[in-house]
Amino acid sequence: VRDLPAQALLAADASHPALQRAADQLAAARAVVVATPVYKAAYSGALKVFLDLLPQSALQGKAVLPLASGGSPHHMLALDYALRPVLQSLAARHILAGVYATDSQVTLTPEGAYHLQAELAQRLDDSVAALATEGLRLPPSAAFEPVHFSQVRCSA
Template sequence: MSILLIAGSPSEHSRSAALLDAVAERLAQRQVHFSRLPIRDLSPQALLLADFNHASVRRAIAQVETARAVVVATPVYKAAYSGVLKVFLDLLPQTGLKGKTVLPLATGGSPHHMLALDYALRPVLQSLSARHILPGVYATDAQIPKDEHGKYHVGDEIATRLDDAVNALLTEGLRMPPTAGFAPVPFSQVRCSV
């Protein structure tokens, strides 16, 4: 199984990249194969001109096609997902996410932009025929502060929400067995008293 992590930030070091890195760490701990697609590394000219024949665009679209699940991370600007992400999503075919589970992640300056996940990004993902869009994780700047070395790190509250989101991605989206809780009990072993 393959999960594609799409970085929709125009910056290499950003809070949304920190969210995506935290998801990658959780997938690696569960020994789940994933690959990355930083949109900022694609040819800007090919993206803006919708050059479907450009090698970087073809490779990116192929990565989306072969993934079973997609995690999309974006900063929120003016109550919408990033323009870099929009340009890329516009290049995908109408059924570009067909049969896939998608986990949306976003960061923004304040809690006021939280609904950008549901009112801006989710409709686009649905229009691309995503099979299942999980509840997204939104984090404010204060929830992903810089450490003493100037690197962003995910705070405890967001870390807990990411744990839940990755678990949902694997169990609901990809039908992997849960790692916590009770072991499944066959119906033939169920005993009840009246």
Template sequence: MSVLLIAGSPTEHSRSATLLGGVEQRLHAAVDDRRLRVDRLHIRDLSPQALLLADWGHPSVVRAIEQVANARALVIATPVYKAAYSGVLKVFLDLLPQSAFKGKAVLPLATGGSPHHMLALDYALRPVLQSLGARHILPGVYASDSQIPKDEDGEYLIEGDIAQRLDDATHLLLHEGLRLPPAAMVRPVPFAQALYSV
């Protein structure tokens, strides 16, 4: 069983990529790696010419479409520009077969300059996900720029309300999207690391 994390930002270090990384950390913390494989797809790494010319035969596009087909669930992260998801993500979604998300659960994540763009998840991205046949589109997580500040080293931070919302979203992805039983959520603890009192 696998989850594919799709980074829809044209830049490598972005707030939306930070949200995606937060979900990845939570997935690894919640489920044993042998039970759930987590893969990443950075759309910016695909051939720009192949994307713009809709070259389905280009090796990078073929591989990306295979990754989508092989995943049981998808987490899609995008910045919001002009009240819509990124153009990079749009070009990629346009290349996918009409039933590419059939039977899959999808967790959308987005970031934007202000809270005014949060409806882009519901009014711009959700209809496209539905048109691709997503079985279950989970409630998305939107964060404004001020909710993902930088630390002293220039790294983006996930704290407070956004951290809690990512916890909740990951929980929903695992239990409702992937329908993992509770037993699958517990990692075994070696006896030497067990804490106990007498």
């Protein structure tokens, strides 16, 4: 969502090619990971305007894993009280237990890599495993060696 054109999002221009591509990718997905920063007990505005543009059945038949990060643990319930109702209203088949991380649990190394505290890394690993088995209905043993979440490199 962060790469979508802000003007098209704010103007609710659902016909914009970039927004149509994003909606098409979402429609083709079997599972969705929704990740957002939390500020003042709410998920991001960019995510909100994107979700607002989707049809009421946009998540129908999909498993959804909500993830959020914030400056303190005081906003961890934003996943359950702000984001989950919206995901439910979009007809998600299965919304897994979300994972909330504080800034202190994720640090940036001098090399530019992210380091996760062990407890957070374990919760993320458990959630990804649940997404694979419960959401995607994959067998518990995969044909490839699992990658620990701490080795995944991403940007937000």
